Amino acid sequence: MDRSREIGAVILDLDGVITDTAEYHFHAWQRVAEEEGITFTREDNEALRGVSRRQSLELLLGEHIERYGEDTLEEIMDRKNRYYRNSLEQITPADFLEGAPALLAAIRSRGLKMAIGSASKNTRIVLQRLGIIEAFDVIADGYSVERTKPAPDLFLYAAEQMGVRPGQCIVIEDAASGVTAALAAEMVAVGVGPEERVGHAHYRYDTIAAVDLDEILDDLAQ
Ligand code: BG6
């Protein structure tokens, strides 16, 4: 990693970084899997973090996908989204992950730009429910680019929209695919979660509350 860079922006993933919607995605997929008679565990779900709805379905079905026609696949995705959307109704401005508001405040107080970079097509709804849709300079979501994580496109799009170079961006991610995307974009990757999931990031913390922006910026400034 080129350390002689001036950081200008932070791009945050949404699900599993700002709020615990990763858990709601899991429960919605688990319900669908049960209905389809497919075993789907919390461990299996790790591979779905950060990836699009369509790719998630393909991972969930595995070889069973051959049983289904395109119309049924669409129906299953709609059903999962309905379950997920129902769970979003519970979200209020109290539903930040611990440490997320403080992290957003720290980013702002450092004068950095701030974007959301999420594969979700429900990004705006979640941000609205949390009451922070106005807080971001740019919202890059499931509608912004064709190729989703682990491709770098979504983060590159966010950087371009903020008017900063990719090398000036820090990405905060809870998904293996998101960390890979950040590395592919040649950004500074901060992983949140266990070593086996996000250990390939430049920096790793167990939780959002543990992310130390000053530590990262000081380290990068050396
Ligand atoms: C990502 C989540 O942010 O968005 C994935 O980590 C999810 O779990 C993906 O599948 C797509 O979300 P949606 O809301 O468009 O189905």
Ligand code: MG
């Ligand atoms: Mg995530």
